[in-house]
Structure formats: structure tokens, C-alpha cells
Amino acid sequence: MPLSIRDTLQLNSGRHIPLLGFGTWKLKDGAQVKEAVATALKVGYRHIDTASIYDNERGVGQAIRDSGLPRSEVFVTTKIWTDDIRKGRSGVIEACHDSLERLGLSQVDLLLLHWPIVGKDREAWKALEQLYHEGKARSIGVSNYLPHHLDALIQPGVSVLPMVNQIEFHPYLLQPALAAACRKRGIARQAWSPLMQGHINEVPEIVEIAKQHGKTPAQIVLHWDLQHQVVTIPRSSTPKHIAENAALFDFELSPADIAVLDQLDRRQRFGPDPDHFDF
Ligand SMILES: NC(=O)c1ccc[n+]([C@@H]2O[C@H](COP(=O)([O-])OP(=O)(O)OC[C@H]3O[C@@H](n4cnc5c(N)ncnc54)[C@H](OP(=O)(O)O)[C@@H]3O)[C@@H](O)[C@H]2O)c1
Numbered sequence: 503m504p505l506s507i508r509d510t511l512q513l514n515s516g517r518h519i520p521l522l523g524f525g526t527w528k529l530k531d532g533a534q535v536k537e538a539v540a541t542a543l544k545v546g547y548r549h550i551d552t553a554s555i556y557d558n559e560r561g562v563g564q565a566i567r568d569s570g571l572p573r574s575e576v577f578v579t580t581k582i583w584t585d586d587i588r589k590g591r592s593g594v595i596e597a598c599h600d601s602l603e604r605l606g607l608s609q610v611d612l613l614l615l616h617w618p619i620v621g622k623d624r625e626a627w628k629a630l631e632q633l634y635h636e637g638k639a640r641s642i643g644v645s646n647y648l649p650h651h652l653d654a655l656i657q658p659g660v661s662v663l664p665m666v667n668q669i670e671f672h673p674y675l676l677q678p679a680l681a682a683a684c685r686k687r688g689i690a691r692q693a694w695s696p697l698m699q700g701h702i703n704e705v706p707e708i709v710e711i712a713k714q715h716g717k718t719p720a721q722i723v724l725h726w727d728l729q730h731q732v733v734t735i736p737r738s739s740t741p742k743h744i745a746e747n748a749a750l751f752d753f754e755l756s757p758a759d760i761a762v763l764d765q766l767d768r769r770q771r772f773g774p775d776p777d778h779f780d781f
Contacts, residue, residue: 523549525737539565
């Protein structure tokens with residue numbers, strides 16, 4: 503049971519990732535992302551998720567430095583964009599170096615291939631393995647990989663297994679076959695768009711459970727992630743929401759609550775389908 507904002511999940515590498523993280527997609531570089539990350543760190547988040555395509559790595563790095571927290575206390579994730587994956591091994595290595603430069607860090611805690619690029623994934627993964635062995639990335643993983651993408655990647659010759667698969671995950675999209683494929687290989691799942699991109703308050707069953715617990719719908723769904731041992735990375739630019747989304751550790755969902763949430767799956771995506779995207 504998640505008991506504290508400092509709770510972590512052990513990855514298949516033996517390293518630990520904080521179960522609660524802070525998402526930064528759409529937060530603009532400069533004041534907006536700096537203020538949001540600063541607020542998040544102040545209320546106790548110790549895990550920040552960015553990506554080169556978010557174009558805010560400079561602000562994220564600055565906010566972490568400004569917080570005065572030791573580097574070792576903040577878990578930082580970034581991701582390699584599709585254009586760089588398509589360039590092959592050297593493109594991935596260069597993209598990682600560029601991200602580190604913008605973040606002002608000598609290593610990230612987690613480096614992900616942002617989307618599967620069929621035919622290029624294995625070469626890109628070799629580059630991630632190199633970056634992992636060089637210590638530029640303390641853990642490596644993938645994002646938006648479906649079971650068939652994992653099968654194609656994890657072939658003889660792969661010396662390091664992905665540690666994480668960051669996927670769209672919320673009560674309307676459970677992807678049970680993908681969960682099983684990750685579990686089989688000891689790959690941790692990380693939930694993106696855990697708050698259904700802000701539509702969480704529109705689901706009557708979630709609103710009802712929230713009322714019963716005296717919590718908000720966002721808190722119910724984020725707690726449900728944690729009880730499922732799915733790392734979750736809600737985003738917010740609103741200080742009240744940033745704090746609310748971290749105040750998750752003074753209640754428990756009952757097995758009956760969890761069963762209600764587990765049955766809401768509609769296979770509904772708010773983001774692109776990993777088998778059909780055009781970027
Ligand atoms: N790997 C990938 O391909 C991928 C794709 C998408 C996202 N991600 C990562 O996952 C993170 C989270 O996903 P997301 O940004 O798509 O969406 P999200 O976290 O599901 O939802 C963010 C939206 O929810 C609202 N919100 C936040 N807290 C709330 C609360 N307590 N009550 C009501 N509304 C609330 C926010 O508005 P306010 O700002 O007003 O609070 C914002 O509009 C991203 O930021 C990014 O780091 C990764």
C-alpha cells in the first residue's frame with residue numbers, strides 16, 4: 503500500500519523510481535515550467551518527467567537547481583524524439599547529449615524512446631544500452647510500446663531489458679494484454695495522461711467514490727494507479743492541483759472501489775494510437 507510521497511518501485515535493474523512523478527508536457531519553457539516544477543518540489547514530488555519534444559528541459563533543469571535539493575534526491579526522466587530515433591544510433595546518442603546539456607545535468611535517471619519506430623527500434627535501443635553503460639542514463643526504457651513492439655525489440659542480442667514502459671493509462675484505457683506483457687518481463691508501467699487530460703471529473707463512478715472518501719476525483723484515480731503499482735505522472739500548472747495531486751497518502755481505496763474503477767475500461771485513448779501516428 504502506498505504510504506508516502508517518497509514510496510518507490512524497484513525496477514528490474516535494482517534501482518528505484520518514485521511512484522508519484524510530475525508531468526510537464528505543454529508547460530512552457532521559462533516561467534511557467536519553472537514555477538510549476540518549483541511548486542511540485544516544494545510540496546514533495548521527487549520525480550519530474552520531461553522530453554526533448556516538450557521544449558522545456560532548460561526550465562526543468564533550472565527549477566531543480568533553484569530548489570537547492572541535492573541532485574540525488576530528484577529523479578529526472580527525459581525522452582528521445584522520433585526524428586532522432588529515425589536517424590539511428592548516432593542520432594539517439596546526440597539527442598541524449600543535447601538533452602543533458604539543456605537540463606544542465608551529467609546524467610538522467612531515466613531515458614526513454616518516446617514512440618516505437620518500427621525498423622529503427624533495435625538500433626535505437628543499442629544506443630540506449632551504450633548510454634546506460636556510460637552512465638548518461640541510470641535507467642533506460644521505452645514509451646508507447648504495445649506487446650508486439652516489445653516482442654520485436656527484445657530479441658537475442660539485447661543485453662539490457664527495458665526497465666519502464668511509459669504508456670497511456672487511466673480508467674478508460676487499461677490495456678490488460680500490455681500489462682501482462684510488461685509483467686512477464688519485469689518492465690514497470692508508468693501512466694501518462696493519468697487524469698484523462700483533465701476529463702477526470704466527468705466520470706460519475708469516480709465522482710461518487712471521491713464523495714465517499716471526501717477526496718477529489720483526481721486523488722482517487724492517482725491513488726488507484728499507486729495501488730496498482732503503476733508509476734503515475736500527473737501534470738498541472740495550477741498550484742492548488744499540484745498540491746492536491748500529491749496529497750494521496752492518508753486514505754485507501756477498498757477492493758470494491760478498485761473493482762469499480764477496473765471495470766470502467768472503454769479502450770478509449772486521449773492520445774495517439776502507437777500503431778497509427780504520423781510524427
Ligand atoms: N510518453 C508519452 O508519449 C506521453 C504522452 C503524454 C503525456 N506524457 C507525460 O504524462 C504527463 C501527464 O499527462 P498529460 O499531461 O497528458 O495529462 P494529465 O496529467 O492526465 O492531465 C493534465 C490536465 O489535468 C488537469 N488537472 C491536473 N490536476 C487536476 C486536478 N487535481 N483536478 C482537475 N484537473 C486537474 C490539468 O489542468 P491544470 O493545469 O489547470 O491543473 C491539465 O489540464 C505529461 O505531462 C507528460 O509528462 C507522456
